[in-house]
Amino acid sequence: MPGVDLTIEICGMSGDGTIAAGTLLNEALxxxxxxxIGFDSYPAEIRGFGRCVxxxxxxxxxMLALSDHTHVLIxxxxxxxxxxxxxxxxxxxxxxxxxxxxxxxxxxxxxAHTAPDADLYGMPFTDLASEAAGTTxxxxxxxxGCFTGLAGIDPRFFYTVxxxxxxxxxxxxxxxxxxxxxxxxxxxxxxxxDAPLVITAPAPEKKKVQRIMLSGNAAIARGALDAGLALxxxxxxxxxxxxxxxxxxxxxxxxxxVVQMEDEIxxxxxxxxxxxAGKRAMTATSGPGLALMAEMISLGVMxxxxxxxxxxxxxxxxxxxxxxxxxxxxxxxVFGGPGDSPRIVIAPTDxxxxxxxxxxxxxxxxxxxxxVIVLTDFFLDNRVENVAAADISGKKRVDxxxxxxxxxxxxxxxxxxxxxxxxxxxxPGSEGYIYPATGLEHTEAGLPDYSEPxxxxxxxxxxxxxxxxxxxxxxxxxxxxxxxxDLGVIAWGSSFGAALExxxxxxxxxxxxxxxxxxxxxxxxxxxxxxxxxxxxxVLIPELNFQGQLANLIGHLHHGDVVRFNRTTGTPLLPxxxxxxxxxxxxxxxx
Amino acid sequence: xxxxxxxxxxxxxxxxxxxxxxKEKAPEARVTIVTKEREGCCHSHLLPGFLAGSISEKKVFAxxxxxxxxxxxxxxxxxxxxxxxPQRKEILLEHKETISYSGLIIxxxxxxxxxxxxxxxxxxxxxxxTFQDTGTWRQLLPAADSILIMGGDLTSLAVTKSLLALKKxxxxxxxxxxxxxxxxxxxxxxxxxxxxxxxxxTVLAGNKLVGIEPVRSxxxxxxxDGQKIKVDMIGAFxxxxxxxxxxxxxxxxxxxxxxxxxxxxxxxxxICAAGDCxxxxxxxxxxxxxxIGTKNARSLGKIAAVNLAGGRKKTxxxxxxxxxxxxxxVNTSWWMEF
Numbered sequence: 001m002p003g004v005d006l007t008i009e010i011c012g013m014s015g016d017g018t019i020a021a022g023t024l025l026n027e028a029l030x031x032x033x034x035x036x037i038g039f040d041s042y043p044a045e046i047r048g049f050g051r052c053v054x055x056x057x058x059x060x061x062x063m064l065a066l067s068d069h070t071h072v073l074i075x076x077x078x079x080x081x082x083x084x085x086x087x088x089x090x091x092x093x094x095x096x097x098x099x100x101x102x103x104x105x106x107x108x109x110x111x112a113h114t115a116p117d118a119d120l121y122g123m124p125f126t127d128l129a130s131e132a133a134g135t136t137x138x139x140x141x142x143x144x145g146c147f148t149g150l151a152g153i154d155p156r157f158f159y160t161v162x163x164x165x166x167x168x169x170x171x172x173x174x175x176x177x178x179x180x181x182x183x184x185x186x187x188x189x190x191x192x193x194d195a196p197l198v199i200t201a202p203a204p205e206k207k208k209v210q211r212i213m214l215s216g217n218a219a220i221a222r223g224a225l226d227a228g229l230a231l232x233x234x235x236x237x238x239x240x241x242x243x244x245x246x247x248x249x250x251x252x253x254x255x256x257x258v259v260q261m262e263d264e265i266x267x268x269x270x271x272x273x274x275x276x277a278g279k280r281a282m283t284a285t286s287g288p289g290l291a292l293m294a295e296m297i298s299l300g301v302m303x304x305x306x307x308x309x310x311x312x313x314x315x316x317x318x319x320x321x322x323x324x325x326x327x328x329x330x331x332x333x334v335f336g337g338p339g340d341s342p343r344i345v346i347a348p349t350d351x352x353x354x355x356x357x358x359x360x361x362x363x364x365x366x367x368x369x370x371x372v373i374v375l376t377d378f379f380l381d382n383r384v385e386n387v388a389a390a391d392i393s394g395k396k397r398v399d400x401x402x403x404x405x406x407x408x409x410x411x412x413x414x415x416x417x418x419x420x421x422x423x424x425x426x427x428p429g430s431e432g433y434i435y436p437a438t439g440l441e442h443t444e445a446g447l448p449d450y451s452e453p454x455x456x457x458x459x460x461x462x463x464x465x466x467x468x469x470x471x472x473x474x475x476x477x478x479x480x481x482x483x484x485x486d487l488g489v490i491a492w493g494s495s496f497g498a499a500l501e502x503x504x505x506x507x508x509x510x511x512x513x514x515x516x517x518x519x520x521x522x523x524x525x526x527x528x529x530x531x532x533x534x535x536x537x538x539v540l541i542p543e544l545n546f547q548g549q550l551a552n553l554i555g556h557l558h559h560g561d562v563v564r565f566n567r568t569t570g571t572p573l574l575p576x577x578x579x580x581x582x583x584x585x586x587x588x589x590x591x
Numbered sequence: 592x593x594x595x596x597x598x599x600x601x602x603x604x605x606x607x608x609x610x611x612x613x614k615e616k617a618p619e620a621r622v623t624i625v626t627k628e629r630e631g632c633c634h635s636h637l638l639p640g641f642l643a644g645s646i647s648e649k650k651v652f653a654x655x656x657x658x659x660x661x662x663x664x665x666x667x668x669x670x671x672x673x674x675x676x677p678q679r680k681e682i683l684l685e686h687k688e689t690i691s692y693s694g695l696i697i698x699x700x701x702x703x704x705x706x707x708x709x710x711x712x713x714x715x716x717x718x719x720x721t722f723q724d725t726g727t728w729r730q731l732l733p734a735a736d737s738i739l740i741m742g743g744d745l746t747s748l749a750v751t752k753s754l755l756a757l758k759k760x761x762x763x764x765x766x767x768x769x770x771x772x773x774x775x776x777x778x779x780x781x782x783x784x785x786x787x788x789x790x791x792x793t794v795l796a797g798n799k800l801v802g803i804e805p806v807r808s809x810x811x812x813x814x815x816d817g818q819k820i821k822v823d824m825i826g827a828f829x830x831x832x833x834x835x836x837x838x839x840x841x842x843x844x845x846x847x848x849x850x851x852x853x854x855x856x857x858x859x860x861x862i863c864a865a866g867d868c869x870x871x872x873x874x875x876x877x878x879x880x881x882x883i884g885t886k887n888a889r890s891l892g893k894i895a896a897v898n899l900a901g902g903r904k905k906t907x908x909x910x911x912x913x914x915x916x917x918x919x920x921v922n923t924s925w926w927m928e929f
Contacts, residue, residue: 098686109688116656116666119629122686 004034004199005059007067010143011084012076014042014050015142020165021076022054023213023384024560027161029058030213030386032153032201037063037497039572042323051080059151060202063385063496068576072151072197074143076125078110085113093197095146096138098122121150121192128183138180145184151197155185191333203362210389216354216380219392220284220310223247223358225254228397230279232258233270238322239378240284240312264289268296268309275306276437278401278427280362283312287329288319290336290373297371298337299439301462303425304415306365306372306400310358313377315570324570325378327493328545333373334522334553340459342466344368345522347375349418349496351385355392357474357519366400368469369425370462370588375521377544379572380494401425404433413444417457466523475521476528479503480514486586488536490516490529490562492543492550499542502578513582524554533558538585540565542578595620597899598682598692600672602626604634604885605866606698607654609899610664610894613696620693622664625684627671631656633722633891636885639746642719642728651722675841678860694899695781697838697849697857697864698892701831709741709827712803715811716827719746728824735823739813741800743783745883747828755790762813762820763787764795820833833868846870850879853905855895865895871906880908 008025012018019040026038038056057067063189067091075081075096088094096110106112111120123146129138141162148155162181166174202278214222221243224232234244234252248258261267267283274281285293290311301309313329315321333345344364348354361372404412404424409432416423423444426433440448441455479500490500496517503515516532518524533539539562541551548555548564555562565581567573595617599610602624605764615620631652640646659666662867674683681689703718717727740747747763754761763783784794801814803825810823833848843857844850849864851857854873857864866888870879882891889904897904 096686100687103683103687104690106688106690109684109686110689111667111670111684111686116631116668118668120669432628 003060006071007057007068008072010054010074011081016076018052021140021399028157034058035062036386064501069572075110093119095121097125099124099127129180132179132183133176141177141180142184145181146188149185149188151199168189211386213386217242217382219351219354220358223355227359227362230256230276231281233261233267234283235264237286239381243284264292270295270450271306271307282308286312286314287316294337298341300371302439303437304369308361310555312373312381326544330549344372347493352387352391363398363400401469414446416443420468421461475525477517485514485536486512488514489540492518498573501575506582530557595693597622597694599624599696601698602632603700605892607632608889609696609896612893612896625667629669639749639753643756644768695862696895698866699834699868701867702834704829704832737822738824739822740826742828744830761792763792797833854898863895865891
């Protein structure tokens, strides 16, 4: 049986229940055994209008990125969905409400805009919901029912998730939604007897793997919870806010506290204070917030105080594009701040890594006594994947703190210079381990001192310890054959999935290409990256920023110029465009 | 100045030819085809050959979808027209979208006709008018050894030819019952029957159908005047009826099809009809005639378009070429091709 690889989009006006329908669809398809990657986009303005789109790619093998084209578009509002026509692939199916409240002028219906090869399925979503449940609010469920009927999917997968979602709201609400869904299902069965889509669920896995549908933001929050997060301080900002929302519901149950601060500066200040006192704390923000935190982060560097900061990147500069994705904070994360202020910056590439590296960041922050920035982006934060439960839970919390030995009691030097650059850290209140902590340059004892040798010694100490962290940081991961490569693609963050898919497709075409995933952006594993690059005739670095910020950072490790592939459209990179670039470069080499 | 917008309803040979001619004659005008079919222009006369494997899918769809776009023709597939309002010069689509036109050509063709007594058995009867219909045939044919063909129109003979090439056992029920627009007289019936028998077809001429009983998936027991035969498929080919139900409230003069003059103009200004759905007035015989066949349809589509774009071209059919079969005037080469 050929593998399934389909993308479904649901598009509607804010208030149509678009995102809710997308969530139910993802959950149901996950229950049916498909691998899923889903991504929602919604308007930046906090108002009751604007376009909402959910995009779900699902299939029988692991989904690495969003696809280039949409195979099924469900329009809950034609005026909004018309803009999605350009995403439709060949012979796409378009489901739309064919019984609007009144007649519409030419061009107002999505049917006026589809290509001739598209299959239109007009179905009265609104009327079906109204007749089945006495309210038009369930038109999103009716649309899902229509889709399920057309696709020949077992409706029980949907019943399970509808029940899970609405059970708590009472029988009336649950039944209204089930009835709307069933009305759509019956309509599709009776009006389109031969299911035109036929999506066959994969055979059950031999070893049943429990899967959980999770967004990047939820995975970050779960990682922090499993790391023993005690305090969360934050100020709302898209796309980081869902982390705070998740923790607001869950952290108090574990005895922790979530505090909404007055701004980002106080948030990072409170995080530093908590860690200083020995309590694990975290904040999450986006580019504008990270800019405000720059000085406080450098205080963490100077005072060697741990902190965990999630920077959920969005389009910038300034307020920029709040609901669009971009990878343009890399420079700010690595270099932002006064003076030489090295810190650890790691960038997960998928939802499971959001969990794993957030959890790891607490250990790293404590061990290396430094702020750790977990660099994500809108696409990674908001996308959902059905990850194996084992990959996002049950990881052991590791205490990264290195405490001073008893013999140092009474003569404790907080910033003792050691070969590793790491000085044992005593927590306040420990008798005999009193020390001043300051943002001023200081001696090993912590006393302010601006003399040349002290500043040079301490700068070296702080840099040494960050370099030492490489041993604990996830090394780059290579996906390629052995030996020389015509081209190597190096990618980071949410763009890596698209890069890997492009490379895998290129290899299927017989091209000698490979991919390298870089997770630790600072410090970075210079030797491994250099080795990979040395095997590549060409190196391509695709990024969602204007200049090529990773290319700026690591490009010098290649013997020639790296090829930058940059885009700032606010949308995720697609495998096809990277593949096209690979082919273009290799073709150029061969002519 | 408001741009001209010509709409063609139907994308068969007549409709597509009309649209391309309109674009040629009035390049500045907008041309839109609205068709309820989900695919492009399908040459339904080639479908039997497609089933036999002698005709490719590409050939069945002679015009690529890209060609419409490149020619500046908007093709709306899978969209049904439910009403035409000549006063407002608007058509209404099933999904409640209205589209204004300055000129309209109705070229909807026909849908398979099933005589009333057979409607009770509709679910067992396979027709072959659209490409979508081929799906059922392709699904059932591999396992079907014997097939009953009912009717006797042009398609039935072409299908029989294709099925014989696939080495299927064919029963042909040639009852002579009415199937619009043709009727068999005794002489015709004998001639066709003779030709079929010669090719190894079992002809059940003059027999009357008593009942159809499903045996297992796809197979049926057919009761014909005391005898019963077991077949794996039944094809029904009783000609076509113009698919003009959506015009009932339009005020256009209708009979079995849309009544038009020799210029293919209807009773309302700016509306023409062409192809199988048009009944065309012939001044010499002082009656309306209908046409059958792809070539005729194309020719009529072209004439309708030329006239809608301001031309003045007559349909020219010699009265000798029009068969008068039991009161219905038909211009067709029909079964003689078999």
